[in-house]
Amino acid sequence: MQLTQLLIFLILFPLIAAFFLLIAKKDLERDWIVRLSALVIGVASVYLLITTFDKGAVLISFIPAAEAGVVMFGLEMLIAVFILYLGITYKKWHVVALILVQSALMLYFELFYAHGVHVESNLFIDEFSNIMAMIIGIIGSLICVYSLGYMKFFHESHKEMPDKRPWFFAVLFLFLSAMFGLVFSNNLLWVYFFWEVTTLCSFLLIGYTKTPEATNNAFSALWMNLLGGIAFTVAILWLAIYGGGVMGLSDLLTTGKAIALIPAALIGFAGLTKAAQLPFSSWLVGAMVAPTPVSALLHSSTMVKAGVYIIVRFAPIFQSTFTGYLIAMIGALTFLIASGIAISQSNAKRVLAYSTIANLGLIVACAGIGTYEAVWAAILLIVFHAISKSLLFLATGTVEHRIKSREIDDMNGLIVRTPKIAAMMVIGIAGMFLAPFGMLISKWAAIQAFIDAPFGFLFVIILAFGSAMTVFFWTKWMGKILSVTSDSKNIEGEVDKSEWTALTALAGLSFITTLVFPLISVKLVDPFLLATTGHATSFTLDNIIIMMLMLFLIVLLPLSIMIPHRKHRHVSPYMGGRTTTQDLRFSGSLGVQKKTVLSSYYLHPYFGEAKLRPVGIWLCSALIVIMLLATVAKGVIL
Amino acid sequence: MINIVWAIVFVLVAPLIGGLIAGIDRKITAHMQGRVGPSIFQPFWDVGKLFEKENAVVNETQIFYAICYVVFMAFTGAIFFAGGNLLLVIFALTLAQIFLVLGAYAANSPYSYVGAERELLQIMAYEPMVILAAVGLYVATKSFNVSDIAATTVPVILLVPGIFLGFIYVLTIKLRKSPFDISTSHHAHQEIVKGVTTEFSGPSLAWIEITHWYETVLLLGFVFLFFAFSPLLGIAAVIIVYLLEILIDNTNARVKWQLAVKSSWLIALVVGVVNLAALYFLNGGVS
Numbered sequence: 001m002q003l004t005q006l007l008i009f010l011i012l013f014p015l016i017a018a019f020f021l022l023i024a025k026k027d028l029e030r031d032w033i034v035r036l037s038a039l040v041i042g043v044a045s046v047y048l049l050i051t052t053f054d055k056g057a058v059l060i061s062f063i064p065a066a067e068a069g070v071v072m073f074g075l076e077m078l079i080a081v082f083i084l085y086l087g088i089t090y091k092k093w094h095v096v097a098l099i100l101v102q103s104a105l106m107l108y109f110e111l112f113y114a115h116g117v118h119v120e121s122n123l124f125i126d127e128f129s130n131i132m133a134m135i136i137g138i139i140g141s142l143i144c145v146y147s148l149g150y151m152k153f154f155h156e157s158h159k160e161m162p163d164k165r166p167w168f169f170a171v172l173f174l175f176l177s178a179m180f181g182l183v184f185s186n187n188l189l190w191v192y193f194f195w196e197v198t199t200l201c202s203f204l205l206i207g208y209t210k211t212p213e214a215t216n217n218a219f220s221a222l223w224m225n226l227l228g229g230i231a232f233t234v235a236i237l238w239l240a241i242y243g244g245g246v247m248g249l250s251d252l253l254t255t256g257k258a259i260a261l262i263p264a265a266l267i268g269f270a271g272l273t274k275a276a277q278l279p280f281s282s283w284l285v286g287a288m289v290a291p292t293p294v295s296a297l298l299h300s301s302t303m304v305k306a307g308v309y310i311i312v313r314f315a316p317i318f319q320s321t322f323t324g325y326l327i328a329m330i331g332a333l334t335f336l337i338a339s340g341i342a343i344s345q346s347n348a349k350r351v352l353a354y355s356t357i358a359n360l361g362l363i364v365a366c367a368g369i370g371t372y373e374a375v376w377a378a379i380l381l382i383v384f385h386a387i388s389k390s391l392l393f394l395a396t397g398t399v400e401h402r403i404k405s406r407e408i409d410d411m412n413g414l415i416v417r418t419p420k421i422a423a424m425m426v427i428g429i430a431g432m433f434l435a436p437f438g439m440l441i442s443k444w445a446a447i448q449a450f451i452d453a454p455f456g457f458l459f460v461i462i463l464a465f466g467s468a469m470t471v472f473f474w475t476k477w478m479g480k481i482l483s484v485t486s487d488s489k490n491i492e493g494e495v496d497k498s499e500w501t502a503l504t505a506l507a508g509l510s511f512i513t514t515l516v517f518p519l520i521s522v523k524l525v526d527p528f529l530l531a532t533t534g535h536a537t538s539f540t541l542d543n544i545i546i547m548m549l550m551l552f553l554i555v556l557l558p559l560s561i562m563i564p565h566r567k568h569r570h571v572s573p574y575m576g577g578r579t580t581t582q583d584l585r586f587s588g589s590l591g592v593q594k595k596t597v598l599s600s601y602y603l604h605p606y607f608g609e610a611k612l613r614p615v616g617i618w619l620c621s622a623l624i625v626i627m628l629l630a631t632v633a634k635g636v637i638l
Numbered sequence: 639m640i641n642i643v644w645a646i647v648f649v650l651v652a653p654l655i656g657g658l659i660a661g662i663d664r665k666i667t668a669h670m671q672g673r674v675g676p677s678i679f680q681p682f683w684d685v686g687k688l689f690e691k692e693n694a695v696v697n698e699t700q701i702f703y704a705i706c707y708v709v710f711m712a713f714t715g716a717i718f719f720a721g722g723n724l725l726l727v728i729f730a731l732t733l734a735q736i737f738l739v740l741g742a743y744a745a746n747s748p749y750s751y752v753g754a755e756r757e758l759l760q761i762m763a764y765e766p767m768v769i770l771a772a773v774g775l776y777v778a779t780k781s782f783n784v785s786d787i788a789a790t791t792v793p794v795i796l797l798v799p800g801i802f803l804g805f806i807y808v809l810t811i812k813l814r815k816s817p818f819d820i821s822t823s824h825h826a827h828q829e830i831v832k833g834v835t836t837e838f839s840g841p842s843l844a845w846i847e848i849t850h851w852y853e854t855v856l857l858l859g860f861v862f863l864f865f866a867f868s869p870l871l872g873i874a875a876v877i878i879v880y881l882l883e884i885l886i887d888n889t890n891a892r893v894k895w896q897l898a899v900k901s902s903w904l905i906a907l908v909v910g911v912v913n914l915a916a917l918y919f920l921n922g923g924v925s
Contacts, residue, residue: 413746434736435729444725448782451773457914460773461766461907468765472758475736479743479754484697486746542640543723550730553713557706568701569694573747574836584746598751601759 003051004060007123007184010044010133013037014177018170025166031148031498034169038141041176045137049130053523056531057126059186059250065122072193073110077103079200083222092219098226105233113240117189119248124186127528131379131520132183132309135386138509140176140301142502146394147172147293149496153401154291161209168208172297175201179302183309186249188239192232195270195306199225202303205294206287217286224280228273228307235266249313253532257317258635264317265631267310268327268368269624275307275360278334278620281613284357288349292397295349299356300390305382308360311367312378316532319370320454322634326627328368330620332462334361337616339469344607346600348396348406351473352389355432358466359385359439365459366446372535373449377442379525380517384438387513388431391506395425398499402491408477409599413485418492422481424503429481431510433467433474436547436554438514443467445537469607476600483598487583514551518544641785645716648855652715656851657681659858663884670888681847688844696745696837703741704842708849710734715856721785724772731768731856735761738834738846745837753833756895757821763899764808767906770914774801775863777917788866795864795875800913802864804905806879811898812857814850815883817890818898828892 017037024030052058080103087095125133147169155163178197185191199222207218239246243259246252252260276284287298298304311318311327318324338358345351359381366378398421399414400406414422431437443463450459495503513520526536572580575596580586584596605611661678668675677683695701714730717723735757742754776782778797779790787794795802811818822833830836838846858876865872 435726435733440729444729447725447769447773451776455918457773457777457910457918461770461910461914464766464769464773464906464910465903467769468762471732471736471765472762475739475758475761476755478736479740482699482740483743483746483751484699486697540723543726546640546717546722546726550713550733553709557702557709568698569692571694571696573696573745574749574831575747576749576831596748598746598748601755 003058003125004062004123006044006048006051007060007125007180008063010041010048010137010180011177011184013044014041014173014180018173018177021169021173022166027152030165030169034144034148035498037173038145041137041141045133048125048133048137052125052130054527056527057124057250059121060123060125061121063122065119065187068122069114069189072190073106073114076106076193076196079196080106083200083203083226087219090215090219092223095219095223095226098223098230102226102230102233105230105237109233109237109240113237113245117240117245117247119187119189119251121248121250122187122190123184124250125184126531127524128312128379129183131383131524132305133180135301135305135383136176136179136183139386139390139506140179140297142505143293143296143301143390143394144169144172144176145498146296146397146502147291147498149499150293150397150401151291153496157401158209164208168205168291171201171204172293175205175297175302179306182306188236188247188249188252191249191310192229192236195232195274195310196229198274198303198306199229202287202298205298206290208290208294211289214289217283217289220286221283224273224283227280228270231266231273232270235263235270238266239263253314253316257321260314260317261321261323262631262635264314265323265327265628268314268318268323269628271307271309271311272327272330272364272624273307275304275311275364276357277307277330277361277364278337278357278613279617279624281334281338281354281357281616285350285353288347288353292349292393292400295352296390296393296397299352299393300386304356304360305386308363308367308378308382311364312375312382315367315370315375315378317370318368319533323627323631324368324370325455326368326623326630328365328459330623330627331361331364331366331368332459332466333616333619333623334358335365336361336462336466336469337612339466339473340607341609341612343469343473344602344604344609345473346407346409346602348400348408348411348477349393351408351477352392352396355470355473356385356389358470359389362443362446362463362466365463366449369449369453369456369459371449371453372529372533373445373452373537375529375533376521376525376537377445377449379528380438380445380521381442383513383520384431384442387506387509388428388437388439391424391431391503391510392428394499394502394506395421395428398495398503399425402493408480411477411480412598413483413488414481415483416485416488417490419490420492421495421503424507425481426478427507427510429474429478430554431514433470436514436550437510438517441514441517441547480600485583511551511555515548640720640722642720645720648715648719649712652712652855653848653851656848656854657685659854659880660851663880666881666884667888670884681851685844685847688839688847689841691840693840693842695839695842696747699744700741700838701842703737703744704838704845706737707734707741708845708852710737711849711852711856715852715859718784718856718859721783721788724775724782724784724787725769727784727856728768728772731853732761732765734849738849741838742834742836747837749831749836750834752830753821753836756830757834759895759899760811760818760821763818763895763902764811766910767804767808767902768812770906770910771801771805771860774798774913774917777914777921784863787863791867793867797917798864798913800909804909805860805864806882807905808902809857809861809879810883810886811902813854813883815887817886817893819892820895820898823892 178194181194203222273280338354342354366374450456578586588594660681665675711734718727742750778794862872865875
């Protein structure tokens with residue numbers, strides 16, 4: 001009973017915070033509400049872990065489902081009316097059509113089938129939900145805290161925009177609430193409800209600035225996610241009509257593939273839209289117009305993680321089915337193509353966006369394969385990606401306010417100009433692709449998982465190429481930051497306290513999670529895998545020791561800079577024998593003083609968005625069509 | 639499973655072997671070009687002299703990256719020769735390589751900057767093939783552990799001949815041999831001067847040279863793994879492969895990076911798909 005209250009608290013508390021944020025008009029009030037709520041949410045999610053530790057999956061069945069169902073349905077219809085209204089005002093007829101279809105389907109279900117559906121346990125908690133709750137509760141709330149400083153600065157430097165911060169923070173916390181609901185719900189109708197709320201929240205946040213571009217991109221995110229929402233409603237209807245009304249996630253996963261495969265494919269499709277897999281990647285790239293904390297939230301702890309969460313949940317159903325392989329292939333191709341496009345991007349946020357899409361692709365590929373090794377890799381990818389990516393977004397946001405640019409070429413010499421933030425950024429980038437940090441451990445596990453799976457060699461080859469491209473675009477960014485431009489001045493200034501708290505906490509988390517990942521694996525991921533797939537992974541002690549040694553070296557070596565050493569003679573860089581000044585100015589032809597400007601390779605002719613994206617869209621669209629058709633055909637034959 | 643003794647032996651002995659290989663390389667190269675060539679110990683004298691020179695730097699962080707480069711390369715080789723996990727070896731190798739690239743970036747100099755970018759292109763070119771080589775060895779021997787692969791009785795080379803050839807192809811890049819010495823070479827006469835290492839001098843450059851020796855021994859160890867079922871054959875293969883690399887080095891002009899990346903990727907893709915698929919179906923659908 002206490003556990004029930006704790007889960008409901010985690011879902012409802014952010015709502016209460018959201019309400020107070022909506023009415024709090026003063027900066028000081030808002031600061032304190034956000035900080036305290038973030039602290040409460042963080043502590044509660046850790047407390048949840050402690051109380052459910054070693055207990056396995058716990059189903060909760062004390063909640064009056066019928067009443068809650070009616071309330072949720074009412075809210076869904078309200079959301080639909082709201083979206084309908086906006087769709088008509090902005091003349092977005094595809095959105096109008098989609099929301100009408102979706103509402104009609106839901107109404108049809110509610111009128112004719114809802115009474116036949118009975119779910120014993122509406123809420124549940126297991127290790128995977130626990131991990132997700134920690135990500136939402138800790139990383140999500142850190143991003144909210146960061147937003148305090150960022151949004152204040154944002155509105156100071158964008159006077160032309162209406163300051164709607166109460167609204168902004170309320171939606172942030174609503175988002176957290178919906179995410180908690182999503183990962184705690186066992187009843188698919190509940191999952192669907194929270195699913196739709198996250199769609200709405202992301203729509204509102206992307207469109208926050210109300211510029212024409214923001215509005216357009218918000219609607220583009222909306223229609224793609226509505227498409228996924230329709231697939232979700234069809235899955236619910238199918239279950240009600242042909243699936244005997246099985247609506248509990250835990251029941252569905254044990255009913256076997258005959259019944260579960262078709263809804264799994266449909267919900268998997270919904271997951272693909274939410275996780276911004278090709279061909280739906282453009283909404284996440286478009287979402288970059290929003291203030292940076294929104295991007296951080298969408299990319300690390302909410303929204304896209306909801307998409308992969310649901311696909312990983314259905315992994316046991318996908319395992320060694322044709323449907324599963326196709327979903328995995330969509331993910332793998334997304335990984336490959338998005339990594340390639342990231343090479344050609346010069347805007348830091350777009351690089352981050354494509355890298356997110358790529359990594360989500362890898363998670364989807366692992367989930368689609370569905371073996372215990374693959375799911376292990378998928379869950380660890382979710383954890384490590386959330387930490388590193390949120391750190392990178394927040395660091396980019398802080399840098400952006402100082403250099404007034406998001407271009408990577410403008411970040412030359414950040415280590416001199418903004419040393420502390422640059423260090424955070426480097427930790428984030430290293431966390432994304434270098435040994436011994438978490439993401440690399442997960443990639444390693446993914447290679448192992450793929451090669452052990454049937455037809456896995458195809459996935460291994462894709463992964464090998466994709467990760468080579470990953471090394472390229474991350475390192476050239478890292479190199480830019482670490483270039484020592486001796487003539488630059490330190491422009492770091494005073495970093496806002498709330499921003500600094502979030503940055504250091506996340507940087508610390510990158511190290512700590514890498515250090516304790518064997519513990520996460522043994523105590524959280526393995527019991528989950530044992531319960532769902534009957535296997536647990538084994539990570540040899542030797543490898544762990546070697547990686548700890550590497551981590552130790554990585555931490556130790558930078559400290560060596562602090563050791564006083566004899567002064568070295570400084571020379572200026574070789575400039576082909578030209579006379580140069582200290583800041584690398586040289587006299588060009590006609591005696592004009594030129595400044596040396598260094599710019600990275602973006603390889604547009606080979607990796608440009610215009611070249612690769614259409615390929616990805618067509619390939620993955622075709623795979624999705626085949627996936628859905630094949631699943632239906634198989635379902636009909638069975 | 640991990641053998642510490644071998645790790646220590648590698649760290650201590652590999653520079654001697656690697657340096658000797660470099661000396662022999664120069665001797666053979668000289669003979670191919672109709673010169674007498676220096677003594678085979680010349681690389682040691684060169685490095686010794688570099689250590690005596692003044693360490694002039696553009697900025698101090700360069701020294702740090704050079705040290706990291708050698709430390710992690712030695713570490714990588716130690717994992718390999720101690721019998722560790724091959725994938726971990728590859729990841730550690732990438733980490734070491736990244737430090738060299740960062741060192742080049744850190745100087746903020748045009749020539750080393752272009753060198754760094756090209757070095758990254760080279761990493762991107764060879765990385766898929768190197769990972770696939772490890773995967774090929776795994777499929778053939780059912781283990782990623784170097785200790786298991788080295789102790790196998792399976793004639794690995796007969797199972798993954800395509801992957802072996804692909805690996806030899808990218809080995810040219812890794813050993814910085816022409817036609818793929820795009821980011822730096824042993825000679826400072828190319829269009830980007832000495833590329834990655836342009837701004838390194840004195841002791842820092844000496845460390846980079848020693849790192850190169852470590853890397854050579856590590857890579858030749860990798861070649862050996864394909865023939866591990868018969869150690870004598872393995873040593874013969876290592877010698878033949880290295881002689882072949884010298885021959886290629888002396889008979890080819892440097893190519894553009896486009897050709898290096900495209901050809902390496904194409905080869906990795908073709909041998910990867912064909913060889914792994916063949917193994918997969920030969921094993922009856924289980925890898």
